[in-house]
Amino acid sequence: MRIFEGSGVALVTPMKADGAVDYKKLEELVEWQISEGTDAIIACGTTGEASTLANDEHIAVIEAVVKKADGRVPVIAGTGVNDTQHAIELSTGAEKVGADALLIVTPYYNKASDEGLFLHYQKIAQSVKLPIILYSVASRTNMNIAPEMVKRLAEIPNVVAIKEASGNISQIAEIARIMPEDFTIYSGNDDQVLPIMALGGRGSISTIANIAPRQTHELTQALLDGDFSLAKDLQLAQLPLIHAIFCEVNPIPVKTGVGLLGKIEPNFRLPLSAAKAETVEGLKKEMTAYGLEVAK
Numbered sequence: 643m644r645i646f647e648g649s650g651v652a653l654v655t656p657m658k659a660d661g662a663v664d665y666k667k668l669e670e671l672v673e674w675q676i677s678e679g680t681d682a683i684i685a686c687g688t689t690g691e692a693s694t695l696a697n698d699e700h701i702a703v704i705e706a707v708v709k710k711a712d713g714r715v716p717v718i719a720g721t722g723v724n725d726t727q728h729a730i731e732l733s734t735g736a737e738k739v740g741a742d743a744l745l746i747v748t749p750y751y752n753k754a755s756d757e758g759l760f761l762h763y764q765k766i767a768q769s770v771k772l773p774i775i776l777y778s779v780a781s782r783t784n785m786n787i788a789p790e791m792v793k794r795l796a797e798i799p800n801v802v803a804i805k806e807a808s809g810n811i812s813q814i815a816e817i818a819r820i821m822p823e824d825f826t827i828y829s830g831n832d833d834q835v836l837p838i839m840a841l842g843g844r845g846s847i848s849t850i851a852n853i854a855p856r857q858t859h860e861l862t863q864a865l866l867d868g869d870f871s872l873a874k875d876l877q878l879a880q881l882p883l884i885h886a887i888f889c890e891v892n893p894i895p896v897k898t899g900v901g902l903l904g905k906i907e908p909n910f911r912l913p914l915s916a917a918k919a920e921t922v923e924g925l926k927k928e929m930t931a932y933g934l935e936v937a938k
Contacts, residue, residue: 643802644826645743645773646716647844647866648681649859651851652689654897655703656906663699665706667906672710674905678855680715681845681862683707684745687720688782689849689893694911700732705739718847722747722777726762730769743773745805745847750783759785760794767798774800775847779807779830789816796825805830805847811837818842832858832884836877839865849892850884853899853934879932886928890921899925904937 653675656667675683685707686692686700695703704719711717719736721744723729733744748754749762767774776795778787786808787795795801806814807830818827818841829838829846839845839862851858857876864873887896894910898917901908902925910916917925929936 643773644844645718645803646682648862649851650682650684650845650847651675651680651855652684652687652847652849654852654893654900655690657909657911659909661911663703668706669710671905672707675855676714679859680851680855681859682716682718683711684718684720684847687745689896690720691893691911692720701735701739704736704741708740716742718743718745718775720745724749724751726765729766733766733770737770737772741772743775745775745777747777747779748783748785748787750785753785756791759791763795763801764798767800772800773802776801776804778804789813789820792817793820796821802826803828806838807831814838815841833881835861836865836873849896850880850887852896853903883928883932886924889924890917895921895925898922899929902926902929902936
């Protein structure tokens, strides 16, 4: 099964000055994303600061997004952590509140052997009926999912896709070569949407879509339509802004960018802190150059 095609936004989690989740702003972001053409919403991913959310908050954020989306687009819940039992608790909780799919990152810090990695995903998958997207992002977890492991994991019935953020195009090409057509590859890096979709990927799970949802949808749609000339222009036009939103650790710049659009207050939970002054100025410059209206 294919969970979605096109642009999925790895949604930021708005927070109040005291650190509490701002559910009103969260619902407003969901509505704006849908109105701008976003094809799926990922709640509680890396960009959503999921690792700082308590269990009850984690599930409450997913539930709020599910209710506001109201079936208009799929809601994918980030429920991967480095403790298998904890991941099962989050995954079953997300299923109960109506998530359409799960995004499960590889274990981090303690990592795992190949067998441990397989069993980790198998145990989580067996605990739910939802489809699962693997998430490979070695820059954060120090654990890659090699192509042969992707193939083995896909033998688990509800493992149906991968968010590929390794940055290794050769690896992604090999995954595309050995996997059946009904296994979906999503770009996990905003600067690699074109090459990954040219290799057969069916969309992106995007950070930049937080501030440019319509443009990111248009990029993925051009690629789905086979219009590579337009897609090249759209991808290259985004590069300066992509560089700006990754000049500090994600999601500091992009959440600051959502704040510059006037949609949230860019508050963070430690260990994340406010963006540097030069980051803010760089964002203002590149957002304006890209055609985004920065709030006064």
